[in-house]
Amino acid sequence: MYKLLGSLKSYLKWQDIQTDNAVFRLHNSFTTVLLLTCSLIITATQYVGQPISCIVNGVPPHVVNTFCWIHSTFTMPDAFRRQVGREVAHPGVANDFGDEDAKKYYTYYQWVCFVLFFQAMACYTPKFLWNKFEGGLMRMIVMGLNITICTREEKEAKRDALLDYLIKHVKRHKMYAIRYWACEVLCFVNIVVQMYLMNRFFDGEFLSYGTNIMKLSDVPQEQRIDPMVYVFPRVTKCTFHKYGASGSLQKHDSLCILPLNIVNEKTYVFIWFWFWILLVLLIGLMIFRACIIFIPKFRPRLLNARNRMIPMEICRPLSRRLDIGDWWLIYMLGRNLDPVIYKDVMSEFAKQVEPSKHDRAK
Template sequence: MHKVLGSLKGYLKIQDIHTDNAIFRLHNSFTTVLLLTCSLIITATQYVGNPISCIVSGLPVHVVNTFCWISSTFTMPDAFRRQVGTEVAHPGIANDFDDEDAKKFYTYYQWVCFVLFFQAVACYTPKFIWDHFEGGLLRSIVMGLNLTICTKEEKEAKRDALLDYLIKHVKRHKMYVARYWACEALCLINIVVQMYLMNKFFDGEFMSYGTRVMGLSDIPQEQRFDPMVYVFPRVTKCIFHKYGPSGSLQKHDSLCILPLNIVNEKTYIFIWFWFIIMTVLLCGLLVFRAFIFFMPKFRPRILHARNRMIPIETCRSLSRKLELGDWWLIYMLGRNLDPGVYKDVMGEFAKQVEPENQYYHSK
């Protein structure tokens, strides 16, 4: 297990060339590792030990365990608010009186490990798409100038080559920024869709799961209605039918303990909080992108904040002359180039590039 989890460290390794931002990596790398780790832990817990243990008399225990695991178990929702030990044996466990409509069935626990795996794949998809679109462009034009471990002559040659690329490829990076921002928007769509689907997966209980858990601290112990026990019950019921010696149909009502739900309830409370955090961060990120797109007069300040060695006048000149795609490329270069090299390249680039963005100038 340690070796399997250790293999996930590769997703979290520090990049020497950054083609995206920190929030994008949190969604694509950290969230992917988080979901894969949860999936592996639940899978190991499920197959190491007994994921379900049913109490039934007159029948082989392993038969009932297998049947209840592959079919479903249920609770009585109205029994969760009754007093345990006096009115009911366990939270949600009461006589059903053959009322099928009053039962709440649980079948999700068979699928949790698989669902988490496919969620991890969905979270990694925007990075996969962006890496395909980006194609190593930044790495190829940086040419190792992020480290500057080279001779002075080699550094100057690489700097001239970078400047030559920027001048010759002005107005050719519209799709570069559009595809990256689309991948950022895809991250938010992915998180929102996943939260919606998880809510459907848990019969409408996921969206309010975290807030209800947090609200427990303000409720007296004797009045508490634990949402974790309601969504992930530790004890459920299962009905097993078989034919008796005379051919009559016999009904066996059994209690089933689900130790796996102890892991599930903690896993999903963490996932709920993390997905809420990611939703807020990604919404803020898209608002910031809209700010850059619709208010170009603030681009010089953003560019200057990236590297304060560059004079604000140079930042204004570049932002006025360049379209958004070219501006975004030099902004990302500021994250990857040595500050001194970046200052020299941007200063020379501002002198040689011709004005392109008349719309900005009119602002």
């Protein structure tokens, strides 16, 4: 288990060249590692040990355990409101009196580890697509100028090559920016869709799962219904039918303990809180991107905030003369270049893109 979890640390390694922002990495790298870790832990708990243990007379225990694990177990929802030890033996466990419609079946637990794995793959998809679209462009034009330990001649040669690239490729980076922003939108869509599907997966209980847990502290002890026990019951019931010696049908009512749900309930508490935090961050990111695209006056301030050594007299002509794709490229360059080199490159680049007073007079 330690070796399996240790292999995930490569997803969290520091990037010397950054082509995305922190929220994008939280969605693609951290959330992927989180979901894969949860999947591995639940898989180990599920397949190493006893994920279900049923009590029944007249039938071999391993037969009932296998049957109930495959075909699901159930509880009686109204029994969660009854007093344990007096009215019911365990929360949700009561006589069904043959009322099939009143039963709440649980069929998800054998699928949780697989669902978490596919959720992790869905979270990694935007990063995979962006890496393909980006193609190492930022690393190519930075040329190691993010590390200032080099000779003056080498530094000047690389700086001139970078400036030459920017001048020759003006207005050729619009798709570069659009593809990255499309990947950010895909992150937002992915989280919304995942939360909706998880809510369907847990019969409409996921979206309010964390809220119900937080509200539990305000409810008197005798009136409490633990939402974790309701969504992930630890004790359930299962009905097993078999033929007797004379061919008559026999019904065996068993009580099943699900120790795996102890892990599941804690896992999804953390996932619930993290997904809501991530959703809020992504909504903020969408608003921020909309400001960049639709409010051009916002761009010079961002360039100046990226590197305070670049005055607004340089940021304004760069933002005015460049299209959105070129502006995004130089904005991301500020995250990867040495600040002094970045200032020199942007100062010279501004002179190249801003026409002289003589040209404007014509």
